[in-house]
Amino acid sequence: MPQEDLIIKDPNKLLEEIESLHPSDIAKSLKKIEKESQEDFFYVLKKLPDEILGEVLLELPDYLREDAYEELSIEQLTEAVDELDSDDQTDIIQEIEELNEEKAREIYDGLDEVDQKEIEWLKKYEEDEAGAYMQTELFSAKAYETIKESIERLKEAKKDHELENIQQVYIIDEDKKLIASILLEDLIIFDFNDTYEKVINENENKFKPFYVDDDEDIDEVAKKFEKYDLNVVPVVGYQGMLMGRITSDDIIDVIEKNATEQMYQMAGVDEEHEGNDDLITIAKKRAMWLFINLGTAILASIVIGLFDETIQAYVALAILMPIVASMGGNAGTQTLAVMVRQIAMGDIELEHSKDAIKKEVFISLFNGLLFAIIMGVIAWLWFDTKLLGIVIGISMIINLFSAGFFGASIPLVLKKLDIDPAIGSTVLLTTVTDIVGFFSFLMLAKVILL
Structure with missing residues (x-):
């Protein structure tokens, strides 16, 4: 359908x-x-x-x-x-x-x-612990039990709708400690009259269980699901005792939730209130971030105000200013999005973050040089002033460099301070690119053109 x-x-x-x-x-x-x-x-x-x-x-x-x-x-x-x-x-x-x-x-x-x-x-369990996401319904068997006996129990459990989505049997000892995990597709090739202990001994290390601890952070568990392409994972507690299992549907929910939170946080939106029908409440929550943005916009305006005489002397500067700020903002947003996502996925560690910063700075400088040439030529031909093309070209390089450097550094600094990199990064970066863009462009214009 x-x-x-x-x-x-x-x-x-x-x-x-x-x-x-x-x-x-x-x-x-x-x-x-x-x-x-x-x-x-x-x-x-x-x-x-x-x-x-x-x-x-x-x-x-x-x-x-x-x-x-x-x-x-x-x-x-x-x-x-x-x-x-x-x-x-x-x-x-x-x-x-x-x-x-x-x-x-x-x-x-x-x-x-x-x-x-x-x-x-x-x-x-705490909300971010693996134990909070596990279900206790699973298929387990004692080591001394025969495969046939356990399969009969599984049949009864399925008839009574007590178990769903069963893919393996977890083997435990007398103390309920997890000692092996066998997929059902592997289980059918063995003699059903054999005990699990015999199967495990004859296939040493083949059925060694992959598990997570019940107090492990759920985000780390989600990374393991992605890294090892897992569908389900057993959860163990004190001294390796089998507690339950976490299935992929719960992990998908965790990944989606984290992605949604990051997207909302970078935009300054409160996820908890977005589904609310109370439009006034939503408007108030959004207004808090807009108020902060207003403050940063005023800072940028103050920088522009420092060069009012320069702008009056060259009206073309007022026309070209938004281009410099826009290019810096967009370049910074690209870097910021990549860094925040890689930090969230664990691809970037704070100890090895220099390489990531170097990479983003190099990309920004390359694009800065490219668009400096393009915009410099456009400004020269547009206003028939070579020096104006040089001014906007140099400013473009400076602003895109700052966008790459700060776009990569801000999330890392926030992470080091135990602050979610998605929160506040956009506001801070926009402030930097606007101020650096306007200041570099207008200062260069004042020095070179006047």
């Missing part, structure tokens, strides 16, 4: 097609329906089967999810949460707690004891 056909705006038609749609597509359809009618949105939401309601809720934007938590009954939410994996159960319970602690407690009390223990365990 084509992608555009998966979004259904008619509430009744959506309910008719519900069994053939993925929760993500249902959520997208609900978002469209809510734009037209909030009443229809809640009507469809309340009619969703319990087995998919939880997954649909998780796919909704934050602001719609909050509305849904308030509108849906405790019984509906309890049934929806009961159908989810432990990590998703914990996420929904914590989100509802922020809105209504009493309602969250009643939903929690409605779950079985096993789910409650898992939720309490996962809530102990």
